[in-house]
């Protein structure tokens with residue numbers, strides 16, 4: 001019997017490991033000291049710094065729940081966050097950006113009143129403090145909230161000062177806030193202003209020279225902590241003394257040169273970025289950014305909570321184990337983090353261990369993670385590739401087996417091929433990893449893809465981001481040409497058209513939000529057949545065959561026009577099309593009219609009629625075995641697939657749309673037999689030829705809204 005290579009289907013085996021949440025004998029009390037939380041309340045910000053990784057939009061769209069949950073905390077989210085923070089035994093709370101946290105005044109005030117941390121830092125660009133009177137009112141309100149606390153805390157507004165911020169803000173907030181604190185709050189040691197600037201950035205000194213002559217700026221220490229109880233490193237710590245005697249702590253940070261699209265062939269640049277990453281990890285995080293080191297010797301967890309509710313330990317997020325405070329309470333988050341060998345091992349063994357194991361199969365990926373250098377998302381970047389995720393997970397299990405930290409009775413419930421992989425030696429495991437034909441290209445195409453996304457992917461391939469063979473690159477180019485109607489011959493012809501747009505898309509992918517079950521709204525699928533072709537008229541079976549002699553009939557063109565009007569009048573938000581040429585063409589023509597995101601996906605192909613493809617319909621329908629296939633839906637058409645296989649892959653595709661995207665009205669351009677079979681599988685009615693069928697999915701159930709023929 002052929003041996004199964006688990007690396008041909010990495011997502012499946014990773015999911016299986018995650019399902020067995022008692023595999024690891026983890027120590028739940030490992031880091032039960034005071035925790036640290038860095039939270040982003042919003043993605044919105046009007047400052048518009050050119051380097052901003054978040055590409056923060058400046059405007060909120062009102063009354064759109066989905067938009068709200070994707071881009072900033074709802075009221076419910078704030079309540080959930082406060083519970084999470086207090087249950088996590090938070091010691092140090094940093095309310096941070098990107099996104100300007102001070103846009104979320106209510107959230108800040110609630111946290112000041114109710115989060116039981118003993119240190120609270122409010123990071124800001126100061127965009128709200130442009131007008132001194134309004135800034136003073138804002139700070140007074142914060143001070144009132146601070147005084148309503150039941151537990152003691154030290155609260156600091158940490159104002160970020162940089163050349164970039166000053167392009168728009170012109171230094172005004174800095175001047176206003178220094179004056180307000182000097183006038184009103186300088187005697188309260190627990191409610192303070194702090195300034196933060198960057199190496200090689202003179203904006204602060206220039207401002208001080210202009211507005212506060214006679215100041216003194218003295219360095220206190222290198223790599224000193226911002227706090228007495230929780231070690232939070234400031235690379236350079238200064239004290240600013242104004243002529244009035246008012247003293248302000250100033251921290252200077254390193255510049256990280258974050259870059260979503262580094263050129264991995266530029267060895268010199270890569271070496272520099274790696275050095276910056278490594279220095280920070282060693283000096284600021286002691287090789288483990290998921291842990292906060294407390295001065296009482298009891299370590300805690302270092303959490304990050306994003307404005308969309310996603311939560312993980314710092315630098316330790318992985319896309320197939322997303323957790324979200326809207327859905328998961330503190331204990332769920334902790335247990336899911338600890339029971340996943342991938343995330344637990346980082347807390348347990350730190351960054352060097354993680355890098356060493358990944359380097360066994362892909363040193364390039366480690367280099368890429370360091371060069372991208374968006375430290376919050378180091379884990380996301382490192383484990384972008386499902387195959388690496390699975391390899392790493394197995395290696396961790398192997399190491400924990402040696403340490404007797406694996407429940408072997410749980411392990412024995414795994415399928416044989418997975419147990420064999422875990423029990424194999426390093427050489428065999430690596431050999432299977434490299435032998436597997438599955439690559440990040442197949443991973444990319446396992447979800448619907450549009451031409452822009454595939455272009456982005458090819459650009460990253462061109463920059464050397466992935467281990468991908470020349471054959472696969474050619475395959476990707478061919479597919480790109482097909483779905484985009486282009487004609488490029490090599491990867492060198494891939495040109496970036498807009499840095500900003502590409503980076504926004506990459507950022508969005510990196511910050512993908514966990515889908516929340518409780519917010520599930522109905523979704524409508526408009527399943528529509530492609531326009532009639534000459535093969536239909538000639539009664540020849542096309543199935544999944546691609547030939548160049550297929551064209552739309554006059555009737556087919558009219559059908560496509562009708563279809564475009566139908567889709568437009570139903571406010572469809574996106575089109576997902578089968579990736580066969582007659583549906584691709586139909587979808588393109590429709591989309592010329594309605595212009596919505598257009599994706600292509602092989603799960604929406606028509607029935608694979610195998611050996612009968614290219615032959616006449618009569619010969620197919622009169623075949624005795626085929627007649628049986630239409631009675632028993634499990635029977636596979638010779639060389640093709642069974643009707644149940646068709647239905648199952650098509651429904652898988654619809655599941656993916658629901659789980660991956662936030663659309664509630666989508667069109668799927670597909671094929672007659674596929675649509676008709678889906679319809680009869682839902683209604684239980686006899687098969688009949690239809691051109692379109694509208695489905696409503698709600699509460700785990702499909703309902704047929706309408707169906708029929710174009711004319």
Ligand code: SF4
Nearest residue numbers: 045048049052098099
């Ligand atoms: S102030 Fe911060 S969040 Fe706003 S644009 Fe600049 S870097 Fe981005």
